[in-house]
Each structure stands twice: as C-alpha cells, then as structure tokens.
Amino acid sequence: TQPGETISFSAPKVVDYSKDHKKNPTDTSTDDNNVKTNVMFFYGEWDSSWDTLTATELDAKLTEKNAEKIAKDKDDETTYKFDVNAETSATALTVVVRTEDDARYSTGRTENHVSFEHRTIKIKNTNDSSAPALVGNAETVLGTLRDTLNPAEAYGQNAEVTIPSLDFSDGDNTGYLTTSLMVLDKNGNEVEVSGITYNYDGTKLTMQNGKFVTTVAGEYMVVITATDIGGNSVIYSVPMNVKDTKAPTIEIDELKTTIEVGEKYILPSPVVVDDGEVIPNHSKMQVVMVGDNPSYKLVQETLEFTPLKKGTYSFKYVASDGVNTTESAVYTITATDTTKPVIELSDIVEPTLEKDAEIELPSFSATDANGIRSTSLTVKDPDGDVVSPVEGTEYKFKFTRDGVYTVEYKAVDLADNETVETYTINVGDCTEPTITLIKENNPRQNGYKIGDTLAIKLSGITVKDNKYNNGEAYDVESAIRDGKIIITLTKPDGSKVTFPQDNSNYTFKFETAGSYTLTYQAKDDAGNTATKQYTFEVKAETDNKSVSEQAWGIVLIVVSLALLCGVVIYFVKTKDVSSRDDKAKEKAKENAKKLSDK
Structure with missing residues (x-):
C-alpha cells in the first residue's frame, strides 16, 4: 500500500474448540463462542522474537507500538477498514488480531487463553509521476502485436486468439505494477478473456497466455492497460479484423401446414439473423421451391402462396448477408381439397305440375377450384324409381303419375367431394291418406304384460283418401292384401312381425318384456303415405300374485x-x-x- 490509501479486509474467523473437539472434529455444536476479539494495527514490522513472548508481554509490546484499534465498516459488519496515514514515513504496518476466551470463569483457571495472529503490509512511500511502459521499443512491440492479431489469413468467427507475451517496467516501482487486458467486439461489447498469467522477475512484469474467442465478424479492439503505484497509467489499443465466416440463420414463426386448394396463404416472413443482428433487407431473401410440386402461384414480394392442385408442396428460404449464403430447413405444406363443388341452376325448378305434364328442367353448371370430375341430373318418381328424360333430350321429362317427384342435381370434383342439390315437384295428387283408429287399436291404452295378447281389430281401422272412391273409406282387408295398408309390430330385439300372420291372424302374444312399436301405414295410388306409430312397454311382472x-x-x-x-x-x-x-x-x-x- 502507500500513504493515504484505505485498507479493508474480511473479519478474521475465530474458533475456540471444546475439550471434545479431538474426539469429533466435525461436530461444532460444542464449540465455545464466548471469545473476545480485538483487531488493531501499528506502524512497523512484527519482530520474530515476539513469537515466544507471553500474552502479557505481547500486550506490552503492542502498547509500546501505539497499536490502534481497527473498527468494522459501518456499511458492512463483515469487513474491517482503516486509512493509512498520508503523512507517514513508515515502510510497513502490521495488522494484529488478539483473541481471549473465558477460561478463568468457565473452568476456574487463573488466566484466560489468549491467541495472536498478524500480517505485515509494506508501505511504498513514493511520489511516482512517470507512467509505466512496455519493455523495448513500444512501436516495434505494438507492431508485432498488430501483425500477430491480423495475419495474412485473417481470423474468422469462432476462432481462439492468443495474445503474445508483453513485458512492462516502471523503474524501481515495477514490482507494484498492475496490468489488464480487455477485448471489445465491433459492437463495443466486452469479450471474455481467460488464461492470463503474470510473472515478475525483479526487473519486469510479464503478462502472458491471455486468450479469447471471436464471435461476431468485424473490427475488434484489444486494449492493454498498465498502472503503477502512483496511479499513472498507460493504455495501448491494437485493432484486429475478424472476417465473416458464418452464414446468417433463418427463423420463421409457426407455419400453417395444411391449406385448401386455391386458398391464398401468406408464408411466414422469415427473420434473417447475422452475428446476432437482424438483417432488415429482405431483398437478400427469397423462397425457393424444392423438388417436384403440383402447380402453384408464388409472389416473392408479398410471400403470397396459392396451391392450384391437391398435393404436397416443399420449399425453403435462402438468405444472404452479402458474403455468405444460408438456407433454411425444407418446409412442407399439404394442399387438401375438402371444399365441395358449387352448383348453379339456369332457372328455378317448378314446384307444382299437373299429371302428364312434360317440361324441361333448368340446366346447371358446377365449378370447383380443383376441377369437376362428373355431373348428373336424376329424376325419381313417387316410388323412388328413376325416370328417364324424353328421348333425344337431356333436361326434358314427362311426369305421368300423381305424387311427389324428386329432382337431384349432382356434381363430383376431382377430390371426390360431392354436392347434391335436391328439389321436389308435386304432381297432381300429393295429399296423403288419413288413418283413424279406435282406442282399442292403440296399445298405449291397454297396459300389456307378459302373457297378454295384442289383438288388432280391422273394424277399428278407417283409411280415407281424397282421390279414392269419392272420399269413401278403404276396404281394409283388400287394402292390406294390395299393400296399401301395412301393419307391423317391432319387438324389443328389433325384429318385425307383419300382420296378418298366417293369412288371417291379427293377434300377437307377448312373451318378452320390453319396448314394442306398433305401426300403421297407408298409401294411396299416387304413392302418398300416411303413418301412425305407437311405442309402448310390456312389463315383466304381474300384479296378481295368486x-x-x-x-x-x-x-x-x-x-x-x-x-x-x-x-x-x-x-x-x-x-x-x-x-x-x-x-x-x-x-x-x-x-x-x-x-x-x-
């Protein structure tokens, strides 16, 4: 140190071992913490002859040396701090720690145990006004350093660079020199330097083995500083050029991997990063399709991509920083066609016609982004049978029966997506018959149980139609034989019984509990159908225990x-x-x- 400086150091560790310490050195629970500690200093050096003195004799010596107590730092209780007298002519000072236990009180000894520890610090009393310097011709030394850092084949990125050994001197005060090495990249960021060692041989201080790794490309600055005990510093700065050997990287946001054929999709705008910096000029980036792709449209300026066919498309981004070019990974987008074709009619379909009418149905067109495979027009009569168009025509049909006809326009695209537009045309009689039943023919009224018999009364069924026999009721038995009246019973297992059974049997005995459905269906000559349906439960248990x-x-x-x-x-x-x-x-x-x- 030197006059006027402040000295600080961590508080000394003091341990007073118990008598059981040797038995279990790792057990500190019995250590005695009742120890008094005094930290002091005096100007001068510790005399080796004091090592044999008693505690009382050492206390006397410290009093003779005017030892001063050192206080703890008011801002940090774990640190002691004091100032060296700026006017002192002493060449050294000694810090002494004195500790004393309470053996006199705890064990009945006549004296406490006292221990001393000391450290001597040299004081360099100088008025050094000259700065330190490199050993030898500074210009020559720095020139050699510059050539080492900038070889013919310049260092590239991620290269390890070793700083050559440098020697410093400061006359008689060389032993008190401090030196530092700092490396800054092109952005002014400090680069970590490792491995530095120092050697003082009595005449010069050598700094050597400093290493750092280049990261970004561009001009670096190697800064070397030497400071003497008088606070005089010399700073040397040597530039170093690192060439660009690392291609930029490409990063993109989440990519939509499945789109529809014909859908316009803006590809994610890539972020091109070079040496940790984003390159804003996208003119140095483009999308390149990879391999055989179905037909598509791609606008480089906006990155708008439109698949024109179903299939898988592969592409990559290519970017350049002006020196190196890099490519992204290959990305894929699958174009699917789940969109159905669109059907357009040339006119509306006539909803009502008279029997035997012959009309030309509206023509139609179908469009689809992926193309149309087939189209068709189908007309079905009231029974569901397909009606052929009038011979020699495509859209002209004759409606020869009463009832509801169905017109079906159908289009299928190349991906087999299908669109069907269905219309109905009422021809002549489109009114369904009416069914009237007496309550005995409604099974919900009867509360059936296992062993009971369902009996259908034909006399309790009345079916009428507006076009049949001037509105008279059907002859039920004849209508059943002709298929115009159908009576069925659906059992719990889904099987069906059609009445009559055995030509004239209109009864059914319940042998299984569960849900049954009785259906009455009536159909007129035009195919119009009416239905009455009853769902009821058959119970498993009887209430009559006898x-x-x-x-x-x-x-x-x-x-x-x-x-x-x-x-x-x-x-x-x-x-x-x-x-x-x-x-x-x-x-x-x-x-x-x-x-x-x-």
Missing part, C-alpha cells in the same frame, strides 16, 4: 333353529289349487304363515 302361485304352486321352506335339539326343517307343499277355490288358497297361505311364525 295367479303366479296358481301357475307354479306354493313351496314354502321354513327353517327353524331348535334351542336344544338341533335344526328341524319343515317342508310344506300345497296342492295345485283351482283359480276358483279361493278358500283353499287362503288356507294354504295361512298354514304357511303359522309355520313361519313358529
């Missing part, structure tokens, strides 16, 4: 535990009783109850 007892007989098993004689089991079976003999049934039940009570 009927169940009559069917199966009564078997009562009564088990009784005898207190002293073990177990006695009584079996009682009643005779099958007639449904008319209520007294016998009641007697049997009464006897069974008595046995149960026992």
Whole structure:
C-alpha cells in the first residue's frame, strides 16, 4: 500500500474448540463462542522474537507500538477498514488480531487463553509521476502485436486468439505494477478473456497466455492497460479484423401446414439473423421451391402462396448477408381439397305440375377450384324409381303419375367431394291418406304384460283418401292384401312381425318384456303415405300374485333353529289349487304363515 490509501479486509474467523473437539472434529455444536476479539494495527514490522513472548508481554509490546484499534465498516459488519496515514514515513504496518476466551470463569483457571495472529503490509512511500511502459521499443512491440492479431489469413468467427507475451517496467516501482487486458467486439461489447498469467522477475512484469474467442465478424479492439503505484497509467489499443465466416440463420414463426386448394396463404416472413443482428433487407431473401410440386402461384414480394392442385408442396428460404449464403430447413405444406363443388341452376325448378305434364328442367353448371370430375341430373318418381328424360333430350321429362317427384342435381370434383342439390315437384295428387283408429287399436291404452295378447281389430281401422272412391273409406282387408295398408309390430330385439300372420291372424302374444312399436301405414295410388306409430312397454311382472302361485304352486321352506335339539326343517307343499277355490288358497297361505311364525 502507500500513504493515504484505505485498507479493508474480511473479519478474521475465530474458533475456540471444546475439550471434545479431538474426539469429533466435525461436530461444532460444542464449540465455545464466548471469545473476545480485538483487531488493531501499528506502524512497523512484527519482530520474530515476539513469537515466544507471553500474552502479557505481547500486550506490552503492542502498547509500546501505539497499536490502534481497527473498527468494522459501518456499511458492512463483515469487513474491517482503516486509512493509512498520508503523512507517514513508515515502510510497513502490521495488522494484529488478539483473541481471549473465558477460561478463568468457565473452568476456574487463573488466566484466560489468549491467541495472536498478524500480517505485515509494506508501505511504498513514493511520489511516482512517470507512467509505466512496455519493455523495448513500444512501436516495434505494438507492431508485432498488430501483425500477430491480423495475419495474412485473417481470423474468422469462432476462432481462439492468443495474445503474445508483453513485458512492462516502471523503474524501481515495477514490482507494484498492475496490468489488464480487455477485448471489445465491433459492437463495443466486452469479450471474455481467460488464461492470463503474470510473472515478475525483479526487473519486469510479464503478462502472458491471455486468450479469447471471436464471435461476431468485424473490427475488434484489444486494449492493454498498465498502472503503477502512483496511479499513472498507460493504455495501448491494437485493432484486429475478424472476417465473416458464418452464414446468417433463418427463423420463421409457426407455419400453417395444411391449406385448401386455391386458398391464398401468406408464408411466414422469415427473420434473417447475422452475428446476432437482424438483417432488415429482405431483398437478400427469397423462397425457393424444392423438388417436384403440383402447380402453384408464388409472389416473392408479398410471400403470397396459392396451391392450384391437391398435393404436397416443399420449399425453403435462402438468405444472404452479402458474403455468405444460408438456407433454411425444407418446409412442407399439404394442399387438401375438402371444399365441395358449387352448383348453379339456369332457372328455378317448378314446384307444382299437373299429371302428364312434360317440361324441361333448368340446366346447371358446377365449378370447383380443383376441377369437376362428373355431373348428373336424376329424376325419381313417387316410388323412388328413376325416370328417364324424353328421348333425344337431356333436361326434358314427362311426369305421368300423381305424387311427389324428386329432382337431384349432382356434381363430383376431382377430390371426390360431392354436392347434391335436391328439389321436389308435386304432381297432381300429393295429399296423403288419413288413418283413424279406435282406442282399442292403440296399445298405449291397454297396459300389456307378459302373457297378454295384442289383438288388432280391422273394424277399428278407417283409411280415407281424397282421390279414392269419392272420399269413401278403404276396404281394409283388400287394402292390406294390395299393400296399401301395412301393419307391423317391432319387438324389443328389433325384429318385425307383419300382420296378418298366417293369412288371417291379427293377434300377437307377448312373451318378452320390453319396448314394442306398433305401426300403421297407408298409401294411396299416387304413392302418398300416411303413418301412425305407437311405442309402448310390456312389463315383466304381474300384479296378481295368486295367479303366479296358481301357475307354479306354493313351496314354502321354513327353517327353524331348535334351542336344544338341533335344526328341524319343515317342508310344506300345497296342492295345485283351482283359480276358483279361493278358500283353499287362503288356507294354504295361512298354514304357511303359522309355520313361519313358529
């Protein structure tokens, strides 16, 4: 140090081991913390003869040396700090730590244990006004350094550079020199320097083995500083050029990988980064299609991409920083065609016609971005049969029956997407018959159970049609035979029963519980159909328990535990009783109850 400087150091660590420390050195729980510590300093050096003095004698010596107490830093309790007298002519000072335990009180000793530790610091009292310098001709040394840093084949990016050894001197004060090495890249950012070693041989200070790694391209500045004890500094700056050997990188946001044929999609605008900097000039970037692609449109200026055919498209981005060119990964976009064709009619479809009318239906056109595979026009009569167009025509048809005709325009594109436009034309009689039923023919009214029989009464069915026999009702049996009236029962398992069964049987016995559906359907000559449908439940259990007892007989098993004689089991079976003999049934039940009570 030198006069006028401030010296600071961490508080010394003081440990007073317990008597059990040797038994378990790692256990600090019994260490004694009742230790008094004094930190002081005096001008001068520690005399080696003091090492054999007693604590009392050393205290006397420190008093003779006018040792001054050192206080803790008021801003940091873990640090001691003091100032060296600016007017001192001493060549050294000594920091002393004195510690004393409480053995006199805790163990009954006549004296406490006292320990001392010391450090001597040299004081360089100088009025150095001349700066340090490189050993040798500075211009020659710096020229050699410049040539080393800038060889014929310049360093590229990610290269490790070693600074040559440099020697410094400062006359008699060389031993107090400090030096530093700093490297700045083209952006003024400090580059990490590692591996520096220093060697002082009594006449010069050598700094050597400093290394750093180039990252960005451009001009670097190597800055070397030497400072002497008087605060005089010399700074040397040597430029270094690092060539661009690293291509820029390309980054893009999320890419939409599936689009529709014909959809205009703006490709993500790539971010081109070179040496950690974004290159804003997109004229140095373009999209390049890779491999065989279906037909497409691509606008480089806006990055608008339009697939014209179904399939997979591959592309990449290519960017340049003016020196090096880089390519992105290859990206793919799949163009799908899930859009159905669009059908347009030349006119509207006439909704109502008279029987035997012959008209020309509207023509139609179909459009699709991916192309049309086929188109068709189909007309179906009231029974669903296809009607052929009038011979020699394409859109002219004759409607020869009463009822509802269906006109179907259909288009299929190359991706098999299908569009169907359906229209109906009412020809002549389009009114469906009416069905009237008596309540006995409505199964919801009857509450059926297993074993019950459904009986359909034909006399309770009335079907009328506006075009049939001046509005008179159908002859039901004849209409059933002709298929104009159809009666079906759908069972819980989905199977169907069509009435009549065995030509004249209109009954059905329920053997399975579950949900049933009874359907009445009537159709007129024009194919108009009316339907009445009833869904009902058939229950599994009967409410009349005596009927169940009559069917199966009564078997009562009564088990009784005898207190002293073990177990006695009584079996009682009643005779099958007639449904008319209520007294016998009641007697049997009464006897069974008595046995149960026992």
